[in-house]
Amino acid sequence: MSVQAYLVERFLERRSEALVLDVRSPGEYVQGHIPGALSFPLFSDEERAKVGTCYKQQGPELALEMGLKFVGPKMAGFVRDARRLAAGRPVLVHCWRGGKRSGSMAWLLRQAGMEVATLTGGYKQYRQWVLQSLSESPLPLLVVGGKTGIGKTRILHALRDLGEQILDLEALAHHKGSSFGSIGEAPQPSVEQFENDLAEAVMQLDPARRVWVENESRSIGRVFIPEGFWKIMKNAPLYNVSVPESARIDNLLADYTACDKTELIAAFHRIEKKLGGQHLKAALEALEADDFTTAATIALRYYDKTYQHCLDQNISPDIRQFDFEIGDAGEIARRLRGE
Secondary structure, X not given: OOOEEEOHHHHHHHHHHOEEXXXXXXXXXXXXXXXXXXXXXXXXXXXXXXXXXXXXXHOHHHHHHHHHHHHHHHHHHHHHHHHHHHOOOOEEEEOOOOOHHHHHHHHHHHHOOOOEEEEOOHHHHHHHHHHHHHHOOOOOEEEEEEOOOOOHHHHHHHHHHOOOEEEOHHHHHOOOOOOOOOOOOOOOOOHHHHHHHHHHHHHOOOOOOOEEEEXXXXXXXXXXXXXHHHHHHHOOOEEEEXXXXXXXXXXXHHHHOOOOHHHHXXXXXXXXXXXXXXXXHXXXXXXXXXXXXXXXXXXXXXXXXXXXHHHHHOOOOOEEEEEOOOOOHHHHHHHHOOO
16 A cells, blocks of 8 residues: 655644654754654755765666665664654654655655655645745734834733734744844744744634734844735734833833843944944943943834834724823733723
8 A cells, every 4th residue: 555645734734643754854954844843864964965966967776776875774763763753653754845755764664564644745845835825824913013112022912811812923033023132032943944833823823813913024033024924914904002112111121131231232233324323322331331221212212213114104004003101011902902
């Protein structure tokens, strides 16, 4: 009996009950992978490069022989490790195009008595599905906007605590979106992995219920919101929130004063051209004196201008203004919900 192959949607559905093995090389996996898949490489990066070079220079027959030489001594280990990881579960295997690498691994594990299926079209087909599903997302988005420091992420989390669906793009990006956004965050994923993780997060949401998302630039640090999903965000209703500057500064101090001061200095240097040399000098002097309030106030001058420009250019057909006298995220969330 031949090994069963699943289309992307069915392959992803079965992950909850199966072990997913990505048999591409370690380097391919690091660049981007299906969330939940384990790296289980048929070839190392070096072996894959050698097989590819042989294929181009000497043809497919000799490349196949070289591949078999690399894989042969590993076969028993593959079976042993797959059995241990699967712990009795079915195994889903994929490679780049759904070809020889996944087919070979699936055949081996099937011969060892395991229930195995592959991904039709491989990771390449999955990536096409990611970008298409995001550009055609049916989610009814509501965008929470406002100037730097209003606590948009806090508001999102308060909405979640009230039972609303949210999509936390900054959590997926490991970045808060400004020059200061990497401070206190884990290293960012690749652009490709961010797209995969975003598609995964979207898939977990109920399209029959509204979803709140923070207003973002298309770039969040070094990653980018896919163009199709970005267009959906830009055409969604925008809930523009305003709170007093004092509340905004309090939020910034809560987020950043505990971090390494050298990171704050580096972040100010990154916006030197737009901030201006005189303002940069004043901000650095304030940091040196531990006057974080003054430093935050200077940063807001730059970011307020930037946000106002973006708001003036916003193409949303439905922009709603919400003004608050205090910056309590719970109160803001309740009002945005219409309570």
